[in-house]
Amino acid sequence: MIKTRLTDLLGIDYPxxxxxxxxxxxxxxxxxxxxxGIMGFITAASFPDLDDLRAEIRxxxxxxxxxxxxxNVSMFPKLVEGEKTQQIFDLIVEEGVKFVETSGRxxxxxxxxxxxxxxxxxxxxPGVKFAKKAEAIGVDAVTIIGAECGGHPGLDMVGTxxxxxxxARALTIPLIVGGGIGTGEQLLAALALGADGxxxxxxxxxxxxxxxxxxxxxxxxxxxxxxxxxxxxxxxNTARSLRNETTAVVEKxxxxxPGDLGKLMPHISGKVGKxxxxxxxxxxxxxxxxxxxxxxxxxxxxxxxxxxxxxEASAATARLNSLTGGLADMKDVG
Ligand SMILES: Cc1cc2nc3c(=O)[nH]c(=O)nc-3n(C[C@H](O)[C@H](O)[C@H](O)COP(=O)(O)O)c2cc1C
Numbered sequence: 001m002i003k004t005r006l007t008d009l010l011g012i013d014y015p016x017x018x019x020x021x022x023x024x025x026x027x028x029x030x031x032x033x034x035x036x037g038i039m040g041f042i043t044a045a046s047f048p049d050l051d052d053l054r055a056e057i058r059x060x061x062x063x064x065x066x067x068x069x070x071x072n073v074s075m076f077p078k079l080v081e082g083e084k085t086q087q088i089f090d091l092i093v094e095e096g097v098k099f100v101e102t103s104g105r106x107x108x109x110x111x112x113x114x115x116x117x118x119x120x121x122x123x124x125x126p127g128v129k130f131a132k133k134a135e136a137i138g139v140d141a142v143t144i145i146g147a148e149c150g151g152h153p154g155l156d157m158v159g160t161x162x163x164x165x166x167x168a169r170a171l172t173i174p175l176i177v178g179g180g181i182g183t184g185e186q187l188l189a190a191l192a193l194g195a196d197g198x199x200x201x202x203x204x205x206x207x208x209x210x211x212x213x214x215x216x217x218x219x220x221x222x223x224x225x226x227x228x229x230x231x232x233x234x235x236x237n238t239a240r241s242l243r244n245e246t247t248a249v250v251e252k253x254x255x256x257x258p259g260d261l262g263k264l265m266p267h268i269s270g271k272v273g274k275x276x277x278x279x280x281x282x283x284x285x286x287x288x289x290x291x292x293x294x295x296x297x298x299x300x301x302x303x304x305x306x307x308x309x310x311x312e313a314s315a316a317t318a319r320l321n322s323l324t325g326g327l328a329d330m331k332d333v334g
Contacts, residue, residue, distance in 0.1 A: 001013060001014070002014060002015050002191070002310075002313070004174075004191070004196040004197055005141075005174040005196045006141065006174050006176060006196040006197035007197070009120060009140060009141060009174055010039050010068055010099060010120070011068050012037055012038055012039050012067075012068065013037030013038070014036075014037050014038050014306060014309075014310060015187070015191070015196060015197030015198065016038040016039075016187070016197060016198055016199075016200060016306065016309065017038065017039050017040075017041075017101075017122075017143070017176055017178075017197060017198070017199040017200070018030070018033040018038060018039065018040035018041070018199075018200060018201070018204055018302075019041065019072070019101065019124070019143070019178065019199045019200065019201045020041045020042075020043040020072025020074060020101055020103070021043055021201055021204075021205070021210075021288075022043050022045060022046055022074070022270060022273075022288070023043070023046050023270070023273065023274045023277055024043070024046070024205070024210050024211065024212060024277065025040060025041060025042055025043040025046065025072065026042065026043075026046065026056060026060075026211065027042065027056050027057075027059040027060035027063055028063070028209050028211065029204075029207070029209045029210055029211075029302070030042050030060050030064075030069050030070075031059075031060050031062075031063030031064040031065075031067075031069065032207070032209040032301070032302040032303065033069070033204075033302060034060075034063075034064035034065075034067035034068060034069045035063075035064065035065060035067055035303065036302050036303040036306040036307075037067075037306065038306055039068060039069060039070060039099065040069055040070070041069070041070045041071055041072035041099075041100075041101045042056055042057060042060055042069070042070070042071045042072065043071075043072045043074065044071055044072060044073050044074070044088045044092075045072075045073075045074050048084075050084065050087055050088070050091055053071075053088070053091060054091055054095060057071065057091075057092075057095045057097060058095070068098060068099060069097075069099070070097060070098070070099030070100055070101055070122075071088075071092050071097050071099075071100055071101075072100075072101040072102075072103070073085065073088055073089065073092075073100060073101070073102050073103075073107075074102075074103045074104045075102065075103070075104040075105035075107070076104060076105065085110070086110075089110050089113065089114065092114075092119070093113060093114070093117040093119070097119065098118065098119055098120065099119065099120050099122070100114060100119055100120070100121050100122070101122050101123075101124060101143070102121060102122070102123045102124065102139075103123070103124040103125075106133070106134075106137070107121060107123055107134075107137075107139065108137045111137065111138060111139070115138075120140040120141070121139045121140050121141075122139065122140060122141045122142065122143055122176065123139040123141075123142055123143070124142075124143040124144075124145060124199070125142065125143070125144055125145070125154075126144070126145050126152065126153055126154025126155075126156070127144070127154050127156050127158065127163070128144065128163065128166050128167050128170055131144050131167050131170070131171060131175075132170055132171065135171050135172070135173050139173070140173065140174070141173055141174040141175070141176060141196070142167075142171060142173060142174075142175060142176070143175075143176040143177070143178060143199050144163050144164065144167045144175065144176070144177050144178075145160075145163070145177075145178050145179045145199070146158060146159045146160025146161070146162070146163045146164070146177070146178070146179030146180060147159050147160070147179060147240075148160055148179045148180030148240075148290055148291040148292065149178060149179030149180065149201065149202070149240060149290045150201050150202040150205075150228070150240055150241070150288040150289045150290030150292075150293075151201065151239065151240065151288040151290070152237065152238065152239055152240075153179060153230075153238055153240055154238065155233075155236060155238060157238070159179075159180075160177060160178065160179040160180050160181070160190075161189075161193070163177065163179070164177040164190055164193040164194065164195050165193045165194060167194075167195075168193055168194025168195060169194065174196040174197075175194065175195050175196050175197075176195060176196065176197045176198060176199050177190050177193070177195040177197075177198055177199070178198055178199030178200060178201070179290065180290055180291050180292045181198045181199070181200050181203070181292060182200065182202065182203035182292030182293075182294070182295030182296070183295055183309065183312050184308070184309040184310060184311065184312025184313035184314070184315070184316060185312055185313070185316045186198070187309055187312075187313045188313045188316045188317060188320070200292075201288070201290065202288075202289055202290035202291075202292045202293050202296070203292050203293075203295055203296055203305065204302060204305060205217070205220055205289070205293075205296065206220050206221055206296040206298070206299050206300075207299070207300065207301060207302040207305055208299060208300060208301050208302070209301070209302050211277070212277035212278075212280075213277060213278060213279060213280030214280060214299070215279075215280025215281070215282065216276060216277060216280045216282045216287075217299050218299075219242070219282045220242075220289065220293050220296050221296055221297060221298060221299065223242065223289070223293045223294070223296075224293070224294045225291045225292075225293070225294035227242060227243050227289075227293065228240050228241060228242060228243060228289050228290060228291055228293065229241065229243045229247050229251075231247055231250045231251065231254070231268075231286060232250070232254070232264075232268065232286075233254070234254040234258035234259040234260075235259055235261065235264070239268075239286055239288065240288065240289070240290055240291075241286045241287050241288050241289055242282060242287045242289040242293075244282060244283045244284065244285075244287070245283045245284055246267050246268070246272070246283075246284050246285055246286055247286065249267055250264060250267055250268060250286070253267075267284075267286070268286045272284055272285040272286070273285035273286060273287055273288075
């Protein structure tokens with residue numbers, strides 16, 4: 001067991017968060033995370049009908065057997081007509097959810113109501129300047145994501161090993177770091193860099209509790225750290241996904257007519273990605289996958305992945321302890 005400010009804040013056994021996964025983070029997955037001693041977040045945007053979201057939260061509570069879980073609210077960069085962010089937060093409060101992961105936009109307008117309901121808010125950002133802003137507006141913890149991550153790494157593309165340490169030096173609230181984390185050695189490294197825990201998305205995509213088709217998971221099992229690519233820079237909405245036919249087409253469109261949303265949309269719409277999860281045809285759709293796919297070696301229960309991470313972290317701790325004499329020698333030389 002590793003005890004940090006994050007495990008204390010969330011009441012979890014291990015300092016690991018399973019971040020929101022569009023279309024995939026449902027009650028089965030999130031409750032598996034809860035039972036495994038970490039925290040998962042139901043992705044609200046995966047349930048456009050609010051009654052479905054309510055039912056999913058209730059199902060998750062049932063399956064989580066008293067262990068804590070949360071809801072991810074990914075917000076559009078700007079308020080768009082018809083968006084349901086306020087209604088989603090109202091529903092979260094009504095349902096007595098105690099943990100929220102926000103991303104995509106400053107959550108400040110929603111914080112007073114969430115705080116009044118005793119909800120802990122973790123805001124996820126792709127850079128230190130946003131993390132400092134999040135701390136200033138009063139979130140309970142901040143997650144910072146580096147360039148290696150699946151999904152949206154932001155525009156500056158700073159790697160996780162830099163983001164983590166710069167953020168740890170700049171912030172005082174609990175810090176979660178991620179982007180490329182898929183082993184226990186990396187978990188330990190993140191703690192050494194000053195983080196209170198890690199966030200994982202990609203590494204968990206091959207767990208049994210993810211409902212996506214087995215052919216998709218098998219592709220991830222085979223993939224390595226060079227099988228992802230970056231797209232949508234011309235929309236200023238960089239995305240890292242699995243290299244496939246869609247990323248090739250998107251690259252061509254972005255070269256010929258940069259920023260042409262009309263041309264891009266038929267390829268990048270989230271609905272195309274959902275079909276890939278349903279059919280297993282991973283050749284189409286912008287399928288968020290990060291470089292830590294290299295560590296996804298088989299399909300297995302989520303709790304086995306978590307246990308694997310913890311035993312790797314423990315072996316890495318022993319290795320570091322065995323080196324301590326050496327480090328002390330170096331200090332003497334210095
Ligand atoms: C398939 C997939 C879907 C994701 N969907 C969301 C989402 O809807 N909202 C969100 O805040 N983050 C989303 N993320 C980001 C993850 O929550 C997490 O921050 C990220 O995966 C961590 O980096 P890693 O992929 O290197 O582990 C997604 C990531 C993946 C891989």
